[in-house]
Amino acid sequence: MPMFLVNLFLICLSIICFLFLVRLFLHRTALIYVVRRCVEWVEDRVHVHQHFRVPEFNDSTHQENLFYRRLSLYLNSLPSLEDSDFTNLFSGINPNDILLSLDDHQQVHDIFLGARLSWLNQIVRDHQNQKKKDKRRILKPYLQHIHAVSDDIEQRGKELRIHNHSNGKWKSVPFNHPATFDSLVIDPDLKTKIRSDLEAFLKSKQYYHKLGRVWKRSYLLYGPSGTGKSSFIAATANLLNYDVYNVNLWQVADDADLNAILLKTTSKSVIVVEDLDRYVLEKSRARITSSGLLNFMDGILNSQDERLMIFTMNSKDGVDPDLLRPGRIDMHIHFPMCDFNSFKNLANNYLGVKEHKLFPQVEEIIQSGARMSPAEISELMLVNRSSPSRALKSVISALQSNSKHVGKVGGRMSESTAPSPAMSEESGGVDWKETVVPKEFRKLYGLLRLKSCRRAGSLDHDSEISER
16 A cells, blocks of 8 residues: 555544544533433422512602512623523613523522522512522522612613703703812822722721711812812712712701702712812801701701712811811812822823923922912813923923912912913913013003003192192
8 A cells, every 4th residue: 555545544543533532522511511400300300499580660650660670680790691592682871781681480599508490580470489498598598688789780871961950950961071089189188098998998888887977078178269179079079989969058948948958869979069169158147947957967867878078168268167077077188289199180181291301390390389270280281291291391380470479469369369371282382461462562561551640640640739
């Protein structure tokens, strides 16, 4: 026999042996699967099963059964649903989300604490099938497990909304603010502390109830305008996945109206009261009594679980300390004017610059006492973002102007009225007068102003002589 025929024969024999082994392996796995199903079938027939029906609507009132909705969320999240022969596919809130959903008469299996449970979706009813011996052991923890998982799914998938009070009703719109804790320009250690506090709060329901306290938390944010208090509120709502309720105390008629507003809010929400210091200090205009405000903050009506209350102030000066005592306000968070570390964070976020040759100059000016809010500095960086050097020069120019202004008024300046020269991206960060007003017109304007000042001075001198 020729040698090449022998080689061909050996190759064909090797292929046949390989295919035989693959087939044997697949056959063994198929046999294992069949044996396993047979054992489960025999086991199901040996044990007595307990059946539970979960109707979609309450029989008496025809209202929606809330547990049915929670159960649907839970079953549609089971991994075994992906292994089913037939499953419905739906689009989620986001266009790229694909959701799985049980079909009519479809059965899905679950395993909890070692016990096997089966759910059958019927047109008339849904029911759970489990072994009777497992009822006492797993029924209560299993139902608690369904509640916990469905709550988590519902919270992650819901659309956040911001609610504003008007004419006795809450009106809401989608809340799509992009702020996150990563984008906040505050001290990194403080940011870590606050995030840890919020995450611990989410897990503390049993602990709060054990202490006999309502499961809620309250923050006071104080500092000048433009220092990031509103961004912090938005980032907190996004972190917790909570709706926002914005309470404007100036639009509240009286104590009873304030109580009604509070009762209409829901759990899993952030209740925001801004400029609290202005309201409590302007007592002549306030229509809510001190006791009514205190009851709103920590009274018996404020007993809704899983809620965060945030109050903002420009300053705590002159505010009654009893309003801000521990237990009424859990954490005080100061938002100062921009320091050098905050400036570097802004430069990194807005300009993508971590180091620059102009940084030492900025640090020197800030250490000399010049102050601007993070909002003012970020705006200068935003309009000049195409050129980091130009943006930093604009910031330096504004800080220098601010420093000179502080010197003229004796080293004191209102934080909310810090000057912020208007800059434009096209002008390269130069004062608007340098680009909009021609040089010749500015000279003419200066001469006319000088003559006007001299004329006014002579008139004052004449009037002084006549009085004598």
